[in-house]
Amino acid sequence: MVYPWLVDAWQQYLHYLVNERLTHAILVSGPPAIGKLEFCRTYVRRMNCTNPDPQGYPCGACDNCHLIKAGTHPDVRFINMEEADRSEQIKVDDIREINRFMALSRQQGRFKVVCINRAHRMNINAANALLKILEEPPPGSVLFLVSDRAEVLPATIRSRCQIWKFGVPDSTLALHWLQEKAASSAWQDLLGACGGRPLLAWESHDSGLGKMRTAFYEQLHALMTGKETVTGISSRLRNEDPERIVEWLQAWCGDLIRCRFKEHPETIENPDVLESLQNLAQQATPHSLFDCLDRLTYSRRIVSASMNQRLFVENMLVQCQQSLQPPSLQGR
Template sequence: MEGECELRAGPGAEPMSSTPPWWDDAWRYLQRRRESGRLPHAVLLAGPQGIGKGAFAEEWARALLCETPVAGGRACGRCRACRLSAAGTHPDRFRLDPVEGRAIPIDAVRALCGFLTLSGNYGGWRVALIVGAERMTIAAANALLKTLEEPGARTMLLLVSDRAGMLPATVRSRCQRIVFPLPPRAAALAWLNANAGGEEVDGALARAGGAPFAALEWIRSGAEDPRPELVRELAAVAGGRTDPAAAAQRCAARGAGETLRWLSSCVMDMVRLRCSSQPAVLRHPDLREPLQRLAAACPPQRLFRYLDRLGAGEREAAGSMNDQLLLEDVFIEWRELSAPLRRGRG
C-alpha cells in the first residue's frame, strides 16, 4: 500500500517534445519509479479540471503497454501494442468513463476488478483507468478497496479526478497522489497556440479559467460560454427579478452536474473577492465586475457554507434523476443568501 505522499507536478526544466510541459515532472517521477521497479500500483491524478489529467493517464497507459518504449519511457507509437492502444482495443487496458453527470455504479467497478484478476494477454502490464473517479458511488468505491490494496503483479490503476476531496479517504489513502497544478499562463498559451492557433486562443483560455485542455475543447467544439448566463441568473435571483424555479429550468438543460461545477467556481471567486486584502487572483478574471457586485452583499461565512452546499449538490447530481429539482433547491438557497442585495435595493 502506498502512502498519501504528494508530488507537486509543475512545469519542468526540459520540456518533452509534443507533450504539455506541465506534465513533465509527473512523467519523470513515474518513469523513475518504473525504471527502479517501484512503480505504484495505484495512482490518483488530481488537480483542476481541463488541464489534461485524463490525457496524461492515457499517455502513461500507452507507454506502459508499449513493447519497445523510446527515450524517457515514452510509447514508440509503432509497435503492435501502440497500434492497439491507438485504436482503443488493447486487451490489457480497461477504461471506466462515467456517463456525463452520472455516478459510476458498483457493477462497473466489479467489471474492472474482474479484468485486473486476469493475467495479461501480452505478458506485460495491465492498466485500468477510472476517469472522474469521484463519481463512484460509495458501494462502488468500497468494491474497489481490495483491488487497490492487492492489485496483483504488473498491474496499475490510474484514478483521475478534479474533485479528489470527494473521494472516500479509504480510496485516497490507498493511492499515490500526484497533484497537477494549473499551468502558468505563458506555457498554457504556447501549448494552445501550437494545438489550435487563431485569435480566440487568449479568450478561450480566460473562459476556461486558465485550463488549456478545456480551452482547446471549447475552441474545437465551438460551444458557447455558459458563464455569463449563469452569472445573469444569479444576479436575477438575488435581485428578485426571477424565481429560483425559472432559473433552475433554464440551467437544467446543461445538466445539474456541469451547472453546479460552474456555480462552485464562481462562488469560489466571490469568496476570493471578499477575503483577499490585495486584488484577488480569480478563476474568472473577465467576470470580476459582476461577481464583485454579487459578492458585496454576501457575508463570507455564508458563502463558505454555500460552497459546501454546492459540493454536496455535485455528489447528489451524480445520482440525481431530477436535475431541475436539485438546481431549484440550490437557487432557493442562493436567494436566501443574497437577501441583503434586495434589502440594499429597497
C-alpha cells in the same frame, strides 16, 4: 506525448516505472479538463512499450503501442464513463468483470493494466468489490483510478492507492498551447473564466460554452437584484450538467470575495462580468460571501447522478439567494 504543462509530472512519475517503484494501485486526481486521462493513456502505453524513445515516451510503433491505442491489447483495458451521461454509474458487475480480467495471466504485455476514468462514479457495491483487487493484487497488475472528485471515493479505496495529484497548469504554458491551436486575443480572459484549465477553455471556445457561462452570470445578477426568479433560471438550465453549474457558481462566488476585498482585477476568473461582480460584492458582507462559498463547496461534494438535477440546481440558487441577496428582495 503529454500536454506541455504535464511534462514535469511525466518525468517525475516515469521515474517510478524505470526504477521499479510502481505500486499496484494509483489514484490520479486533479481538476477536470487538464489532461489526466490522456496522461494515463500515454503512461499505460509506456508501461508495455518495447522500444521507448530517448525522452521516455512510448514509441507508438511497436505491437503493444498499436494494440493499446486501438483498444485491442489483451492485457490492457480502459473503462471510460461518458461525461455527457451523468446518470451512468460504475456498478458492481463492471468491477467483477475487472476482477476476472485482472486475475488472468498476462498474454503479451509486461503489465496487466486497467484504467478507470471518472472512478468517483462507482456505487458503494462497486467500491466494495474493487477492494478485492486492492487487497490482493495479482502479480504484475496495475490499476489506475482517474477522478476529478477523488474525495468522493471511500477512504478504504484512497488509502490503498498511491496518489498522483495534478493541479491547474501554469498559465503561460496553457496560453501558449491555446494560441498554437488557434490564434485569438480572447484566450487569456477565457482561460481565466475556465479556472485556468486549457482543455475547458478550448472546449468553451469551440462549443459556445463561454457564452452560456456569461449568460448564466447575467441571470445570477438579475436574480440577486430581484429581476429574475430561481424557477425561471432553473427552467433554462434543465439540460445543463449540474456539476458544471455548481462549478460556475463556485467561481462566481470566489470572484465576489476577491472583489469584496478589492484584490487585483487580474485575479478575477470571470473578467467579462467584472462590473456586475463589483456591484454585487459591495452589497454583501464578508461573512455572507464565505457562507455562500461553504454551501457551494458542500453541494459540489454531494452532487450525484442519482439526484433530481433540477431540484439540486434550484437548491443551490436558493442558497446563494439566502446568503447574498438583500433581505428586502428575498421571497420575491
